Amino acid sequence: MAPPAPSAYHRLNPLTKAVAATVESLGAFVIGGYLGPLAIIGLAILPAAVLAGVAGRLVRISALLTLPIAISVVLVSVFTRAGATVLFAIGPFDATLEGVDFAGQTLVRLFAISTSIGLFGLTTEPRSFVLDLERRSLSPRFAFVALATLEAVPAMVERSSVIASAQRARGLDTEGSVRARLRGLLPLVGPVILSSLTEVEERSLALEVRAFGRPGRRQLLWRLPDSRLQLIARLLMLAALLAAIAMRVAGTFPRLP
Amino acid sequence: MLQLTGVTYRYAGYAKPVLHDVDLRLEDGEIVGLVGPNEAGKSTLCLVASGLAPASIGGDLKGSLTLDGTPAAGLRTHELAARVVVGFQNPNTQRSGIAATVFEEIALGPMNLGLPVAETVARTHEAIARLRLEPLVEHDPQRLSGGQAQLVGIASLLAMRPRHVILDEPTAQLDPAGTRLVGEALRALAEAGTSLLIAEHKTDLLDGLCGRVVVIDGGRIVMDGPTATVFDDPRLHELGVEPPARARLARALVDRGLERSMVTAALAQGLGA
Numbered sequence A: 001m002a003p004p005a006p007s008a009y010h011r012l013n014p015l016t017k018a019v020a021a022t023v024e025s026l027g028a029f030v031i032g033g034y035l036g037p038l039a040i041i042g043l044a045i046l047p048a049a050v051l052a053g054v055a056g057r058l059v060r061i062s063a064l065l066t067l068p069i070a071i072s073v074v075l076v077s078v079f080t081r082a083g084a085t086v087l088f089a090i091g092p093f094d095a096t097l098e099g100v101d102f103a104g105q106t107l108v109r110l111f112a113i114s115t116s117i118g119l120f121g122l123t124t125e126p127r128s129f130v131l132d133l134e135r136r137s138l139s140p141r142f143a144f145v146a147l148a149t150l151e152a153v154p155a156m157v158e159r160s161s162v163i164a165s166a167q168r169a170r171g172l173d174t175e176g177s178v179r180a181r182l183r184g185l186l187p188l189v190g191p192v193i194l195s196s197l198t199e200v201e202e203r204s205l206a207l208e209v210r211a212f213g214r215p216g217r218r219q220l221l222w223r224l225p226d227s228r229l230q231l232i233a234r235l236l237m238l239a240a241l242l243a244a245i246a247m248r249v250a251g252t253f254p255r256l257p
Numbered sequence B: 001m002l003q004l005t006g007v008t009y010r011y012a013g014y015a016k017p018v019l020h021d022v023d024l025r026l027e028d029g030e031i032v033g034l035v036g037p038n039e040a041g042k043s044t045l046c047l048v049a050s051g052l053a054p055a056s057i058g059g060d061l062k063g064s065l066t067l068d069g070t071p072a073a074g075l076r077t078h079e080l081a082a083r084v085v086v087g088f089q090n091p092n093t094q095r096s097g098i099a100a101t102v103f104e105e106i107a108l109g110p111m112n113l114g115l116p117v118a119e120t121v122a123r124t125h126e127a128i129a130r131l132r133l134e135p136l137v138e139h140d141p142q143r144l145s146g147g148q149a150q151l152v153g154i155a156s157l158l159a160m161r162p163r164h165v166i167l168d169e170p171t172a173q174l175d176p177a178g179t180r181l182v183g184e185a186l187r188a189l190a191e192a193g194t195s196l197l198i199a200e201h202k203t204d205l206l207d208g209l210c211g212r213v214v215v216i217d218g219g220r221i222v223m224d225g226p227t228a229t230v231f232d233d234p235r236l237h238e239l240g241v242e243p244p245a246r247a248r249l250a251r252a253l254v255d256r257g258l259e260r261s262m263v264t265a266a267l268a269q270g271l272g273a
Helices: A014-031 A035-052 A055-080 A097-123 A126-135 A140-169 A178-209 A228-250 B042-049 B077-081 B102-112 B117-130 B146-158 B176-191 B203-209 B227-231 B245-255 B260-272
Strands: A086-090 A093-096 B002-010 B019-026 B031-035 B060-067 B084-087 B164-168 B195-199 B212-217 B220-226
Touching: A014 A035, A014 A097, A014 A126, A014 A228, A035 A055, A035 A097, A055 A093, A055 A097, A086 A097, A093 A097, A126 A140, A140 A178, A178 B077, A178 B084, B002 B042, B019 B042, B019 B195, B019 B220, B031 B042, B031 B176, B031 B203, B042 B060, B042 B084, B042 B164, B042 B195, B077 B084, B077 B102, B084 B146, B102 B117, B102 B146, B117 B146, B146 B164, B146 B176, B164 B176, B176 B195, B176 B203, B195 B203, B203 B227, B203 B245, B212 B227, B220 B227, B227 B245, B245 B260
Parallel strands: B031 B195, B031 B212, B084 B164, B164 B195
Antiparallel strands: A086 A093, B002 B019, B002 B060, B212 B220
């Protein structure tokens, strides 16, 4: 029943991709330096993104997501971090070499995190992930809340559009200057929220009628492909992460450039 | 058999009851129509007959609901769901909001019942076939027209294979073809032994479908009898219920001097043809 996925990476079990994203994100922080995060990006994330056919989109999206944080990280690190080597000064603020180094290391870590999570997001349907977790003993109620939340966003957008059209038909001005748009917002927000709330009770009753409140597990219709190889890969990734964390805590992790 | 005995129901937070001393009995395989003016208590009666009021929505119930001899008061909501289902008039609120396809939406109820996958799939296919929804099975339930969503909502209930079905204006958003389709599906369901209570403004649908019609006004049952008898009753119009076309035609012909028995026989013959 599950729709065919476009690439071998897409077809991996969502849990395998989630574990990979988690290990890559945390690994970038645990290993530290430049080499570790860059190796994770260059040897794990980008090849997978190329295999999935999403490398270009991934880099663009990750760069956009990282940019606002990157700007503040660079400004704060470069100008406030104490250091012996002052590169230049702007007013009372000294830009230090140590600050630049710290900002650079933080940026590669942030980029590793955003690309690893971005790759997961671009290659995994949220519904598949939640249902796979439900098959692995996640509570059906938690799965419902997660899925309903995902579905609620487009539903609210659609409802807003319908209500906006109805209000416009009654003469509400929702175009023009920012002030005019803000003025037109209030008559839209009220009906959107109120109509959503009034539907909640009937929707919950409709779910009760369909035995949603039954305790115990429900039989899911389809099983996402998984394999012993993927299980081993997940365990190895987690073991490597735990080993790196343990070595870092013990102070035995080699200092990488 | 579904039976309401001496039911008086008041919503939580309200001072006055909405239903007063209602007695209603649905035999297995019987289709009963429920008509009445707006605010008469039809939707409330549907909620009470399905056990959702007061089990899920609270309120104060006097009297009793029994399902096949078992008092509903002792049943939990998921136990009620295996025996009696209710469909509401707004198809948007019938959707689970979590299914990616119409097939999954219809399968949700049987899945929740914990049925084996093969049984769930079989029930889902049967419900889809009954309402001829095959072209929609891969569609996103959020992208359906009002009529399609209403059919999917009804199919979702049929897939539960309940002993009793309560429907509150099940064809409100359907065109004549969709209404006929629902009528056929409900008739087949009744023939299989399911009892149905259908609250509807479309009295033409009830005229061809129900063996019995109940009229409610001000929260009280004011008429209860064979469909033709109730729909031919002149008080119906005073109660704000539009009789079906057959009854209106019969009345017009009788008013013009034709013999009632002759009119009734002629119309019955005509409808039969």
